[in-house]
Amino acid sequence: MSGPLLEVRNLKKHFPLQGGLFGSVTGYVHAVDGVSFTINRGETLSLVGESGCGKSTVGRCILRLTEPTAGEVLLDGQRIDHLSPGALRPLRQRIQIVFQDPFSSLNPRMRVGDIIAEPIINFGLANNKNEVEDRVSGLMDRVRLPRDAMRRHPHEFSGGQRQRVGIARALAPGPDLIICDEAVSALDVSVKAQIVNLLAALQDELGLALLFISHDLAIVEHVTHRVAVMYLGKIVEISDRRTLFASPQHPYTRALLSAVPVPDPSVRRDRIVLRGDVPSPINPPPGCRFHTRCPFVFDPCRTAAPSLRPIGKTEQLVACHLSSDAAFGQSNAAQLQTAAASKNAPLHGQKRD
Template sequence: MTSEKKVLMEIKNLKKDFKVKGKTKGGKKAVLHALQEINLEIYEGEILGVIGESGCGKSTLGRCLVGLHKPTAGDILFEGKSIRNISSREKLSLCKNIQMIFQDPYSSLDPRHTAADSVSEPMIVHKTVKGKKELEKRVLELFKQVGLDVQHMNRYPHEFSGGQRQRLNVARAISINPKLIICDEPVSALDVSIQAQIINLLKTLQKKYNLTYVFISHDLSVVKYVSDRIVIMYLGKIVEICRGGDIYKNPLHPYTQALLSAIPPESPEEEKERIVLSGEVPSPIGEREGCPMSGRCTRCMERCKKEVPELRNHGEEGHQVACFLYEKES
């Protein structure tokens, strides 16, 4: 991304902790550190992919951005204004501009509402349409845009397939013309053939309305296909940021390299070196020293066990990595 791009959202030193039962070895109350010192800029009109294994904090990040979780520390700026400690009126306006598509398409729909009711509700709450006729017209347009049959407007969620329910969630998310949509693993619960349809639908709508997406997933191939930039997370921290096309060409962080090596080769005849990370993923509960990857990294140095590397620019524009291996070269 170039400096000409407008920053839609800026995340500064974001932390999110959760209290858990029990105490640490030192007798202190146990705390789960879900996010640690997250610094990130989200540009207007881009698709920012966020990837990492289960428990890395990517979904927690998405929920903080949309306001479902209150950060423990740090700040989130939307269009230059902090969204922490805002008034009820400002929060309603923020909800209109930032929407979310959840992983489970069924649990995110009210089973008592018809499909038409689910799509029309945000427009009624935010008063984006005038009168019943305009509302019905807008719902009809949205159904057509996401590929749903208008004859099914009065069906209930349990009468739809998984893919149809997710199309319904997409229609609901774009109904009030938001500026930013957080997509939290929106296709992981769907069949592979349906996944492709939903991904292509999201890309089409993004181009049509100049939407900004934060696309959270654990599938590298999906993230690479949709993303302009990619963020790689490990144990609550960002370890690498790069352009979408660079993730396969030039992975820098040992964790990114290990992730890519786990993807099966396209051809059975193709030989691929597998990078195996030894040991277990460290617990996010309690305090710890050094790089979160130090106990599993094959290239770990003594410094890695005591200090935490910061994200630094390396090589091509916009490519950042948090690893001491590249500090001398940067």
């Protein structure tokens, strides 16, 4: 089938704030405020940003674990954001999730084999008990766990092993897309690498699409095909992995990348320290939401919200007034240099020797 597997259009989630004597709505938390992207079959799109930027809420809205306020979510061209629970149920088989905390996402009273078998039984994917056991055994093999572990409980496993159980459970109904919501952030560095390698192997083997939600750009660089950068409920840059890591265009993306540790002592990277705190999502600033912390802010940034636009003829999309202002030259790097020089401000960038 042609077209993207998943398409998200102008997705919004505003959480109401209640207060006063009668619990009336006094405001809203603009957790997600107009997010759009696509994911193709067999592709990994990473959604990155600081804690609280809304990236996990995007994943939950796609699954309808949280009801979106507005926007559209399409699976193979079919809208799923407005379906009733009964109509949505068969489509849940095609989108699964791996949660951040592998222990709290597993029922401690159930054996691992029963946890993995649950979606197989719920979706009627096996005709009898023997078929269920065969499918569970095959899933244990896929996630590199011994078959005799099916009789154990979650507390008898390490964190990395529990996350493998979570991955096996997500694979059980045979999904097309798996949402990995900070799936490796609670794990040790060596275990992170093992889980990331497992996800990559499963993707190649099964043709899975992944929405990889993370704040760890060092991991993202090794697992993704494309990257979408979020700030305060909005996407500020989308690009393929190579282009984004080699030539980040948005000032916020440059700041995030400057914080990624470099193990090679011969490579020096200047750290960009952003001034001020992240504004409150209850009352986000007008115009560009990043303008209160951006070292290159100028008048349009304070009044007009920039839209995602391509850089030249590339597929790299950036929501930044600098990238769309012809007065700043051809490349965004040159634009930032010009803007910084005009303000007598130092350009904080990244350097690779």
